[in-house]
Amino acid sequence: MVVGGDAAGMSAASQARRFKGPDELEIVAFERGHFGSYSACGIPYWVGGQVGERAELIARTPAEHRERAIDLRTRTEVTEIDLAGGRVLSRDLESGAEEWTGYDKLVLATGARPVRPPVPGIDAPGVYGVQTLDDGQALLDGLSAVGGGGRAVVVGAGYIGVEMAEALLNRGFAVTVLNRGEQPMSTLDPDMGRLVHTAMDGLGIVTVNGAGVTGVRTGADGRAVAVATRDAEYPADVVVLGTGVEPETGLARAAGLPLGVYGGLLTDLSMRVRGREEIWAGGDCVEVLDLVSGRERHVPLGTHANKHGQVIGANVGGGYGTFPGVVGTAVSKVCDLEIARTGLRERDAAEVGLRYVTVTIESTSRAGYYPSAAPMTVKMLAERRTGRLLGVQIVGREGAAKRVDVAAVALTAGMTVEAMTALDLGYAPPFSPVWDPVLVAARKAVSAVRAAG
Amino acid sequence: MVVGGDAAGMSAASQARRFKGPDELEIVAFERGHFGSYSACGIPYWVGGQVGERAELIARTPAEHRERAIDLRTRTEVTEIDLAGGRVLSRDLESGAEEWTGYDKLVLATGARPVRPPVPGIDAPGVYGVQTLDDGQALLDGLSAVGGGGRAVVVGAGYIGVEMAEALLNRGFAVTVLNRGEQPMSTLDPDMGRLVHTAMDGLGIVTVNGAGVTGVRTGADGRAVAVATRDAEYPADVVVLGTGVEPETGLARAAGLPLGVYGGLLTDLSMRVRGREEIWAGGDCVEVLDLVSGRERHVPLGTHANKHGQVIGANVGGGYGTFPGVVGTAVSKVCDLEIARTGLRERDAAEVGLRYVTVTIESTSRAGYYPSAAPMTVKMLAERRTGRLLGVQIVGREGAAKRVDVAAVALTAGMTVEAMTALDLGYAPPFSPVWDPVLVAARKAVSAVRAAG
Known part of the structure; x- marks a missing residue:
């Protein structure tokens, strides 16, 4: 049984179905909205007109789910979880009718709500x-x-x-x-x-x-x-x-499930709710481990929700998967301005007791002489002494945001800024200066780490 | 003394000058062409007209070098190296005059020549x-x-x-x-x-x-x-x-310096020519260690040449630097077609005795519903059993090529494709589908590794 029919919930349902057929596993999903399996992240572009039709944001309709023997019930709100009884109370938002439905395995994917x-x-x-x-x-x-x-x-x-x-x-x-x-x-x-x-x-x-x-x-x-x-x-x-949003965990809180400091459900690496053998949770309603700070954080992003769903579906279906955590990568844009970040900000680093240096450099998306080379500013944080990369922030124009991925992988691998200076990144004049902006920042960070002692 | 006045040679000279002033270190550089310190990689775009002026490709003129007490002598070809005597014979290509000049430390950056x-x-x-x-x-x-x-x-x-x-x-x-x-x-x-x-x-x-x-x-x-x-x-x-090109190592060969199977100079990690305390080499005239295959390769790219120059300059100047090797990343384009590769091709993997699986996937540069989402094809190689990433090739349109950087960092870190599926890459609809194409390939590769047993 899945509570919440968007990214995490329906990814979990679909993935579980890949592992187990309808004879082995019955799947019911409750969604209080009119829609399931849609890209919430796409809403600003639909509102802005770049995406013409609402239907384009919907990855799979309830009918398509039903064809795969996934019983997605929209406009149906779960109002209570009875952990001891292994059942949930749901209400049909059209008719008002309420009913209890039992589960063997429960997936909570209740998402987030605007603050x-x-x-x-x-x-x-x-x-x-x-x-x-x-x-x-x-x-x-x-x-x-x-x-x-x-x-x-x-x-x-x-x-x-x-x-x-x-x-x-x-x-x-x-x-x-x-x-x-x-x-x-x-x-x-x-x-x-x-x-x-x-x-x-x-x-x-x-x-x-x-x-x-x-x-x-x-x-x-x-x-x-x-x-x-x-x-x-x-x-x-x-x-x-x-x-911004906060975890939609009223149901979980009422049921006494473990919540973190941001109000999100706490899970183990298999996305099982801590202390509950039969309950999983994923998506915007959980807290995730920040691999850089070692702290739990609330990071509501569709890409994590989809990964959670895959992991949950595999585990529920009898396979195996884990979600190790995040490094805090996010990209966004306002018109042609691109904005990206990964890892820790200065305040995050200070909060967990890390001493750090910061450097900020200006570079361009392409070789300076290549047409439409666009400026970008890269800020990098590195730990003092060890020189370990702690975070990167980029603000620029075309070609700026996705450069943060290099830093995201380097953070995951625990690289030092010194090691980063030798990274073999793609170079050709239409794609990068001969020193990629991320490498320019890494070189400056090496000097800063040395100077800080 | 520097032989060859382009990327590697003049980067080495400039970096050495940062470490040691003119009173401590005299720097002479010989270049047989009319120009030094230019972007050879930019030549196709100058020929094609995207870059209007030749001068735009020149990072630093001989006069600018001289201002920093680097004596760059263009149109001066070195015709012989006398290792025992610690001197080189050069010829002024205008006057034909020849002279011997002594060195304490020699940097060979003679580049490559078209085959x-x-x-x-x-x-x-x-x-x-x-x-x-x-x-x-x-x-x-x-x-x-x-x-x-x-x-x-x-x-x-x-x-x-x-x-x-x-x-x-x-x-x-x-x-x-x-x-x-x-x-x-x-x-x-x-x-x-x-x-x-x-x-x-x-x-x-x-x-x-x-x-x-x-x-x-x-x-x-x-x-x-x-x-x-x-x-x-x-x-x-x-x-x-x-x-394509081959290392321009006629001088080095004549002097009896160590060359590899591709005809490039062989160096240690500090870019010192093997067995020679007083000679360094970098850029298109050397072979580099391929970190994925463990073999030496010839990879003539400006980005490596610049890194070599930095390392050589630091070491010559009394600092310290190493060049650990490459993973074989390259990006290119033909009009709006983007082409990228990193790591091993199938034949490279087979050649060094690796058993591998390959997967190929189709995805898009942005969320499928976002305007101008462009198709791309990603091929991934992973080692059998271990699932270690071995290589990635990408062909697509805008936004395809630089995605290879994620794989380049993952290769450097020795990641498995399983670990890659959890990478926290930047996601927002204008920048990526909810599963980045590289992650889609990694997921499929995980299945292929499992299926291959």
């Missing part, structure tokens, strides 16, 4: 989350009602916030991003976030830092009309919550 | 190599003399051949590539080379496989007018040698 700042008006009509396809559809309907030329306020300047800023800009809205923090993209260090801020300015996106939302003002019809901070009020035809 | 098939007419006017800036200038002059609409025959279908095919196409020439082998790009396995062939067909480049050149026919004025193979004769206004 809604606890301020007046935040639940008003006209305030949109963008976590599910249903959310995305509601927002698109809202945008259509306003028409082009409206004013949009995005609350939050993390990945979702900046991606939604681009989407709303593409839809012809004037966009203001309200950012509680010092700089946008708090998943980067502030010095790198500042580069994002400058680029967003250049795109005509107004970003206000230090702008914690104090309330949403509503009009006579009860709809949101403005967002207030301590210092100002921002008129808004639509308000989009880009404030 | 000229030993057939009649191959040295005729109208047959061009593209190894040096002087070569590139001669070719450009030749193209101008013909004007647009001419016919070009490229001999060889390796990196240089396909890059020159693009360049000549860009200059308005009808291009025929004569390839001795089974498929173009013999640095790939033939099944992947076939994809390149198909794409070149689509670009209007005629590629003839199994077409070993038997002669170059010359006209009444002695210039090349056609290239003959066993089966046909191909009329040509210009003939370009894209047949």
Whole structure:
């Protein structure tokens, strides 16, 4: 039995089905939304118009799952887990009918929910989350009602916030991003976030830092009309919550399952919920091991959810798989600005007691003399003394973001920055300067480690 | 004293100068061409017109070197090394004057020379190599003399051949590539080379496989007018040698220095010529250790030459550096087709006694639903039993080539394909499908390793 019918849950179901046929394993999946198996990460591009049809985001329909003997029940919400009884209570959201269903093996893939700042008006009509396809559809309907030329306020300047800023800009809205923090993209260090801020300015996106939302003002019809901070009020035809997400683990918490400091389920390496032989969990509702810091973190990303699903499905189906952890890689873009990070930020390193050096270099995506060589800034953190790579952040244009993958693999392998300087990366003038930007950063980091002693 | 004033030689000189000032270390460099410190890899793009000016390819002029107390003497060819006497004989190519100059430490960076098939007419006017800036200038002059609409025959279908095919196409020439082998790009396995062939067909480049050149026919004025193979004769206004290069080690051979099976100088990890305390060598004139096969190979690439130069310069200057070896990464393009490889091909693996499995997958550069998601084919080799990654080849469009870097780092770290499936690579719809193509290949390779037993 699977609770939650998106990436992790349905990957698990599909993978388990590959191992065991319908005679050996019955698979039921509950999903409270209208859709299952879709790309939530694609929603900003659907809202922004690059993806034309909602259907393009759906990897597999309920009917397609049923053809493979996976009984995906949409619009059906699980409201309680009875661990002792090995059963869940579900409610048909159309009819209201409730029923208990027993399980032998349970997969929790309940995902995440947008963080809604606890301020007046935040639940008003006209305030949109963008976590599910249903959310995305509601927002698109809202945008259509306003028409082009409206004013949009995005609350939050993390990945979702900046991606939604681009989407709303593409839809012809004037966009203001309200950012509680010092700089946008708090998943980067502030010095790198500042580069994002400058680029967003250049795109005509107004970003206000230090702008914690104090309330949403509503009009006579009860709809949101403005967002207030301590210092100002921002008129808004639509308000989009880009404030990040938190694990949707209310059910798990009520059932007494083990949760971490971020509220996510805690699992072992096989994605089994700790202490529970018959329950697995994966996707945005779990915490994962950060291999660089050795700490559990909440990293809601579709790519992890899919990996979790594969691992869970193999284990549930009688095979074997593990998810060793993450190094914290993330890439994003705002229009033609590319943003990437992996490993630890300065504050992460300090928090776990690591002493480090940082270097920042400017380079280009292609040989400097090659047409359309685009600038990029690479920041690198390395441990003092050992010179072990701790993290990389990149802000640039075309060709910048995916360079972070080199650092992600190096982090996984525990490489030193000295070892990285000898990496045999692909070089030809259309693809890289003769020293790839990541290598330029590594060379400078070697010097910094030596100088720091 | 440096012999050869391009990437390896002048990087060594510059790096040594950083360690030791003019009072401590005198630096003289001999270069037989008109230029030093230029990007030979950029020549195809200069010939093709993407790079407008020759000067853009020159990283540092002789005058700029002299400002840093590096005495770069261009148009000065070293004709003999007297190891016992610790001196070299050089000849001023303008005046013809010869002189002996003594050295305490010698850096050999004599580069590579195009392989000229030993057939009649191959040295005729109208047959061009593209190894040096002087070569590139001669070719450009030749193209101008013909004007647009001419016919070009490229001999060889390796990196240089396909890059020159693009360049000549860009200059308005009808291009025929004569390839001795089974498929173009013999640095790939033939099944992947076939994809390149198909794409070149689509670009209007005629590629003839199994077409070993038997002669170059010359006209009444002695210039090349056609290239003959066993089966046909191909009329040509210009003939370009894209047949690859071999180490330029005539001087070293005459001096009795140790050469490998490919004719390249053999060095230790500090880039010291084996058995010689006072001589270093780097760049296209040396053989390097292939970390995957454990064999020495000849890998003439600017990126290695630059690394060699840094290492040599540090060691000559009293610092410390090593070059551990390569994994055989190379990227290239023909118009919008991207080609990449790292590690071993099937024949390389077989040659060193490795048993392997191969898998080939199709994927896309971005999420399938994202605009301009481009197809790519990824082939992966893994060792039987251990599942260790042995090699990756990629042919695709935008965003394909640099993905090979992930495999290059994984090869360096000795990762298994199983470990690779858990790699935390950057994911967002504009940058990758939820499973990066490299991970899709790794997953399939895991199954293949298991199935092969």
